[in-house]
Amino acid sequence: MQTVKMVVTGPFNAGKTAFIRTVSEINVVSTERKISQPAEQVKETTTVAMDFGRITIDQDLVLYLFGTPGQRRFDFMWEILSEGMLGFVVMVDSCKPETFREARMILETFRAYAPTPYVVAANKQDLEDAWGIEDLRIALRLDSQVKLIPCVANDKESVKIILIELLDQILRELEVNTERAS
């Protein structure tokens, strides 16, 4: 049995847990805890360690989805997480400009150092306050090659699109690798 994994990351409250929960065949083993600090009181719980979901691909292959905790940057976990990783999704709450800076920092870090395919999911596009995709692209300073995809994390079709776009991106980068090697 072979296992591979993808990582779902992004700022606090972006919708990482919801995203994994929507497609996972097991109950997401998330390590949620009640939020105590008033500053973060926008919802009841937050992910403290990691979300963990699973999709069985076929008899010999399982895909795991890992969600990083949103409250602190996860540098310290990056090495553990990136081991055996196919790629990752960066989720952004499209309605919360106060989180764009952190999203940008995460992206900047990856862009500079992580040789791993990724896509950016502009989440909560169903809400009225959601910023438009082209505005987000500029606000997050994504150049035109980076895939920025509208997302509604509790909608299965939407989550599937994001995962397929990421896999597609992985295929493309594999092609480039192969061309370079030959």
Place this chain on the structure above:
Amino acid sequence: MALKGNLRDFSLTQLLNLIHLARKNGILHLENATTKAWLGFREGKLAYGGLNLEENSLVAILYRGKRINAAHYRTIKEKSGSMSDKELGLLLVNAGYLNQQEIVQNIQVYLVRLVHRLFLWEDGNFHFENDAPLPKGKILVRINLENLIMDGTRQLRELDQLKDEIPSLDIALKFCDHPGASVRNLRLNQEEWKVISFINPKNSMKKIAEAVKLNDIEMRKIAFGLIQAGVVEMVKPDGYSAKRTINIGIPHTNPAEQTSLIKRIIQRIRSL
């Protein structure tokens, strides 16, 4: 679609950057505890604006710009009655009071000062009204935003933000290649020009700072200004990317097997 938030989280400089790059049409509304302000844009250029606290008619602008004195101001106001700015402008030009260029310049100066005052707002809600109708009777100008953006970053006092925006000085800068990105129209000071002359994907910001004799903060500030003005972008210093071979975390397989594995996953996800 919305474009709204608070200036604490997304600054006026960043908003101008967004409006500039997306060549937006519409009105940016700003509101803090005491004041409401609006800036109107056409194709990413500032066209008009005002504050609820002060008169922003052409007469008032000319008076404030000391182009007319208090007595003139009162007379014109009385006589012009419900005249629009455009009509009044025409009247003043025909009467040989001042020429069209002077009128436009006075409006531009007023608007630039207005934006400078708005840069001082640390707090305040904003929302952008897309494709708002143009105000009737107003004289519209066209002010490029790059220089306003540079002014805004020069005033930046929040150093933490600079560290967030430019996490490391090991990164290099390169000129953007999108149309409209040009340093030609920028009003830069000597140090900023020096930085420009060193911009090259081979030079990390650290190197540039050493060459121009800037400290970390000064370097970050100039780089951030140029990035926001849409003139340069951050890149990995040359040599860094050459080694880049993606690691997709499937050990012990050849490329063909990797490709087929990814295709299997795609098929499965489609079927979910």
